Amino acid sequence: QTTWDMPTPYPATNFHTENIQQFANDVASATAGQLKITVHPGGALFKGPEIKRAVQAGQAQIGELLISSLANEDAMYALDTVPFLATSYAESAKLWSVSRSAVEARLAKHGLKLLFTVPWPPQGIYSKSAVAAMGDFKNMKIRSYSPTVARMIELMGGQPVTVQAADLTQALATGVVSANITSSSTGYDSKSWEQLSHYYDVQAWLPKNMVFVSQKVFDGLDAGTREALLKAAAAAETRGWQVSEEKTAWYVDQLKKNGMQVLPPSDALRADLKKVGDTMTAEWLERAGADGKSVLDAYRAAQ
Amino acid sequence: MRTTLDTLYRLAGALAAVGMIATLVMVTTGIVTRPLGIYLRGTDDYAGYAMAACGFLALAYTFKHGEHIRVTLLIDRIGGSVQRVLQWVALLIGTGVSGALAWYSLRLAWQSHAFGDISQGVDATPLWIPQLALAIGATVFLIAMLDDLVMTTLGRPCARLANAGQEPARME
Amino acid sequence: MDLMVAGLLLLVMLVLLASGVWIGLSLIAVGALGMLMFTSRAPGDGMAVAIWGIGSSWTLTALPLFLWMGEVLFRTKLSENMFRGLAPWVERLPGRLLHANILGCTLFAAVSGSSAATCATIGKINLPELERRGYPTSLALGTLAGAGTLGLLIPPSIIMIVYGVSADVSIAKLFIGGVLPGLLLAGLFMGWVIVWSLLNPDKIPAGEGRTAFIDKLRASWGLMPVVLLIGAVLGSIYTGVATATEAAALGVIGAFIIAAAQGSLTRESFFASLMGATRLYCMIGLILGGSAFLTLAMGYIGLPRHLAEWISGLGLSTGWLLVALTVFFILLGCFLDGISVVVLTMAVLLPTIQTAGIDPLWFGVFVVVVVEMAQITPPVGFNLFVLQAMTGRQITEVARYALPYFLLMCAAVICLYTFPGLVTWLPGKMIG
Numbered sequence: 068q069t070t071w072d073m074p075t076p077y078p079a080t081n082f083h084t085e086n087i088q089q090f091a092n093d094v095a096s097a098t099a100g101q102l103k104i105t106v107h108p109g110g111a112l113f114k115g116p117e118i119k120r121a122v123q124a125g126q127a128q129i130g131e132l133l134i135s136s137l138a139n140e141d142a143m144y145a146l147d148t149v150p151f152l153a154t155s156y157a158e159s160a161k162l163w164s165v166s167r168s169a170v171e172a173r174l175a176k177h178g179l180k181l182l183f184t185v186p187w188p189p190q191g192i193y194s195k196s197a198v199a200a201m202g203d204f205k206n207m208k209i210r211s212y213s214p215t216v217a218r219m220i221e222l223m224g225g226q227p228v229t230v231q232a233a234d235l236t237q238a239l240a241t242g243v244v245s246a247n248i249t250s251s252s253t254g255y256d257s258k259s260w261e262q263l264s265h266y267y268d269v270q271a272w273l274p275k276n277m278v279f280v281s282q283k284v285f286d287g288l289d290a291g292t293r294e295a296l297l298k299a300a301a302a303a304e305t306r307g308w309q310v311s312e313e314k315t316a317w318y319v320d321q322l323k324k325n326g327m328q329v330l331p332p333s334d335a336l337r338a339d340l341k342k343v344g345d346t347m348t349a350e351w352l353e354r355a356g357a358d359g360k361s362v363l364d365a366y367r368a369a370q
Numbered sequence: 371m372r373t374t375l376d377t378l379y380r381l382a383g384a385l386a387a388v389g390m391i392a393t394l395v396m397v398t399t400g401i402v403t404r405p406l407g408i409y410l411r412g413t414d415d416y417a418g419y420a421m422a423a424c425g426f427l428a429l430a431y432t433f434k435h436g437e438h439i440r441v442t443l444l445i446d447r448i449g450g451s452v453q454r455v456l457q458w459v460a461l462l463i464g465t466g467v468s469g470a471l472a473w474y475s476l477r478l479a480w481q482s483h484a485f486g487d488i489s490q491g492v493d494a495t496p497l498w499i500p501q502l503a504l505a506i507g508a509t510v511f512l513i514a515m516l517d518d519l520v521m522t523t524l525g526r527p528c529a530r531l532a533n534a535g536q537e538p539a540r541m542e
Numbered sequence: 543m544d545l546m547v548a549g550l551l552l553l554v555m556l557v558l559l560a561s562g563v564w565i566g567l568s569l570i571a572v573g574a575l576g577m578l579m580f581t582s583r584a585p586g587d588g589m590a591v592a593i594w595g596i597g598s599s600w601t602l603t604a605l606p607l608f609l610w611m612g613e614v615l616f617r618t619k620l621s622e623n624m625f626r627g628l629a630p631w632v633e634r635l636p637g638r639l640l641h642a643n644i645l646g647c648t649l650f651a652a653v654s655g656s657s658a659a660t661c662a663t664i665g666k667i668n669l670p671e672l673e674r675r676g677y678p679t680s681l682a683l684g685t686l687a688g689a690g691t692l693g694l695l696i697p698p699s700i701i702m703i704v705y706g707v708s709a710d711v712s713i714a715k716l717f718i719g720g721v722l723p724g725l726l727l728a729g730l731f732m733g734w735v736i737v738w739s740l741l742n743p744d745k746i747p748a749g750e751g752r753t754a755f756i757d758k759l760r761a762s763w764g765l766m767p768v769v770l771l772i773g774a775v776l777g778s779i780y781t782g783v784a785t786a787t788e789a790a791a792l793g794v795i796g797a798f799i800i801a802a803a804q805g806s807l808t809r810e811s812f813f814a815s816l817m818g819a820t821r822l823y824c825m826i827g828l829i830l831g832g833s834a835f836l837t838l839a840m841g842y843i844g845l846p847r848h849l850a851e852w853i854s855g856l857g858l859s860t861g862w863l864l865v866a867l868t869v870f871f872i873l874l875g876c877f878l879d880g881i882s883v884v885v886l887t888m889a890v891l892l893p894t895i896q897t898a899g900i901d902p903l904w905f906g907v908f909v910v911v912v913v914e915m916a917q918i919t920p921p922v923g924f925n926l927f928v929l930q931a932m933t934g935r936q937i938t939e940v941a942r943y944a945l946p947y948f949l950l951m952c953a954a955v956i957c958l959y960t961f962p963g964l965v966t967w968l969p970g971k972m973i974g
């Protein structure tokens with residue numbers, strides 16, 4: 068009997084974690100208990116930024132991570148956060164199908180094997196005041212947590228402000244920042260209606276979490292167990308994409324129910340945001356080089 | 371030898387103090403630049419690294435001031451040779467643990483370099499650089515432990531850094 | 543099996559601590575031994591990752607800065623002034639200046655998110671003053687250990703943020719929910735000081751006599767710098783100038799301004815405060831690092847998870863469930879710090895809490911009070927460590943002085959159970 072430790076960054080009640088728990092149960096029953104995966108949610112074993120190296124160095128055998136958190140390492144990891152490139156589940160699935168092998172190749176260089184990915188609901192803009200046009204973002208303090216988000220805020224004319232997750236609620240309540248870019252699910256989980264009044268469903272991008280395993284540990288399994296693991300992973304991917312899409316409407320409903328003004332972006336704002344997206348796509352291409360170009364060409368051809 | 375070692379501990383302590391100042395400067399910069407509309411990347415991450423430098427580099431310096439705390443109830447109660455043996459055992463265990471800490475801290479920085487591990491924040495710092503503070507601090511801590519272990523083995527008193535020019539911070 | 547593992551690790555820890563091994567290193571040794579004996583994982587690399595992780599984390603930066611602020615304030619005339627300012631007001635209460643300890647901690651708790659920083663700062667300022675005036679050490683240290691823990695319950699609070707994130711509860715409501723229980727605890731502590739002083743009237747030094755109201759006000763003018771400092775730190779948080787973590791930096795700068803205004807900011811006092819704060823932080827940091835690694839080891843062994851699963855499986859009534867959880871948290875709190883206790887157990891316990899129909903907001907405040915107890919229970923209690931470092935007394939002695947306050951916290955838990963409105967009433971007044 069083999070036991071694996073699986074650190075994950077998000078709380079036990081998050082739909083990603085629930086999906087992973089289901090995956091672990093499936094693996095256990097498919098292998099008749101021969102492979103037991105212990106999920107450690109909420110950063111209980113290793114915190115988000117430590118999970119990749121923990122699997123690389125053998126302290127954990129399998130782990131979960133937001134793909135774009137590795138954006139500093141390689142531009143390919145940032146592809147699913149290029150704004151307004153893929154803004155629906157269908158587009159996101161297409162983008163993933165053309166970029167999957169490139170991401171897998173990069174992970175393989177670090178001795179990691181990708182098992183499956185699950186997207187977050189589309190990213191929208193939460194703010195304290197109405198935003199009719201791009202000009203309304205002028206000098207607005209918007210929370211930034213990654214280089215991509217910071218760049219997007221700059222292009223929108225706003226002022227990126229780094230706020231750590233632990234400080235976010237208070238920062239929003241007191242006006243350290245007055246807007247935030249995140250998904251409807253995170254907005255629901257963090258009860259954002261307590262600090263913010265407007266949600267613009269701009270569907271900027273759908274970031275994905277990935278579950279990966281140490282290649283060495285994977286190769287150490289017998290053929291039957293490997294097959295069972297991959298089968299459960301494929302099922303988890305299908306299920307995860309489905310749940311994420313189904314829950315999106317529910318999350319947005321919950322925002323409304325709690326008194327948040329949920330609005331589509333105005334046509335002018337949508338057009339201006341698209342320009343920001345085009346600029347950032349061009350910048351991404353510059354960083355990602357030839358590999359990036361072939362992935363992007365394939366995506367455009369598929370559309 | 372004594373002077374060299376004491377200088378090493380003091381130097382590490384001074385660098386740690388620089389880390390404390392840098393923590394203050396980084397956090398303050400983050401506060402001050404915000405209303406001015408200036409966006410400096412990664413002041414919060416740098417504050418974390420500066421704090422790490424402060425805490426880890428000061429390990430030996432604090433130890434040599436006798437300020438890492440422990441329960442000395444038993445050691446104080448029993449006297450004579452048994453006390454010396456117990457003191458020696460505590461130092462031996464301490465040396466073992468700080469030895470492991472030093473070794474694995476060096477490995478941490480080395481692995482980060484080998485993996486090309488980069489901070490996931492906006493600072494994008496190669497992590498082996500700030501992790502050197504832990505590696506160096508833990509190594510100097512091990513030296514300080516060995517220093518005391520050797521002195522106790524030889525039956526000589528352990529050297530403590532003089533606390534000159536400082537008002538008593540203690541209640542007694 | 544789990545009981546045997548727990549018992550064995552407990553025994554090893556007690557032996558290591560009793561033989562005088564440094565506390566942070568003992569925690570590392572117990573964690574490593576536990577992993578070697580009860581898991582198939584190697585402890586070394588995980589240890590370095592855990593210690594690096596906590597030592598470089600943004601949320602912790604408030605701790606060294608608050609400690610530095612305390613060191614700066616300690617070297618100003620503020621300590622004298624704080625007493626001169628508070629003294630006339632508490633002069634007629636039995637226990638006199640001991641109440642200044644409790645009130646000082648309560649005030650400072652509104653600035654600081656941590657228990658250790660609250661205890662260290664007020665201790666640095668108050669202990670020498672109380673000692674000079676001849677107050678009994680047992681009460682001076684006990685009130686400080688107990689009231690220092692209010693740093694966790696009175697907002698801002700780091701542990702409430704951690705709980706709010708893992709239990710999916712509004713952090714703003716948790717913050718507000720902690721206010722009344724915090725004041726209740728401060729009141730209980732003051733009540734105990736009054737009772738003790740009435741029973742031992744000869745042990746409390748004589749007061750300085752009655753003061754006219756106008757003189758009281760004049761003496762209170764000396765409190766102005768403290769009030770301004772608290773105003774600056776709190777004000778910066780509530781007006782959005784700084785986050786709760788960043789506000790500590792403004793505290794340090796404010797302390798320097800006060801010191802400069804009073805003419806006590808010299809080259810010597812600057813360096814003395816800097817080196818003092820560096821060593822104090824390093825001392826606490828080593829223990830925090832050891833605790834972080836022990837937490838990792840416990841995560842691998844699965845001990846807290848198994849115990850939490852076991853309690854969940856007992857099928858207890860709400861009342862007995864809470865009794866069992868209180869005992870469980872107090873036991874864990876003896877060895878782990880509060881944040882680790884929350885992170886390690888919440889995933890397993892939360893469904894049980896919800897099934898039992900317990901309000902997660904109420905439960906959060908309950909957990910914080912129980913975690914406060916953990917700060918003053920040996921062998922691992924951070925307020926005990928701070929006071930041991932400050933006074934050079936044995937941790938067992940400090941723990942004995944802190945015992946009445948531990949019992950008062952138990953009483954507070956019963957109060958919260960009987961009157962849940964203490965927690966839920968204020969947050970209910972919030973919009974949303």
Ligand code: NA
Pocket residue numbers: 650651652653654655656692693694695696697698699
């Ligand atoms: Na507080």
Ligand code: NA
Pocket residue numbers: 875876877878915916917918919920921922923924
């Ligand atoms: Na404790």
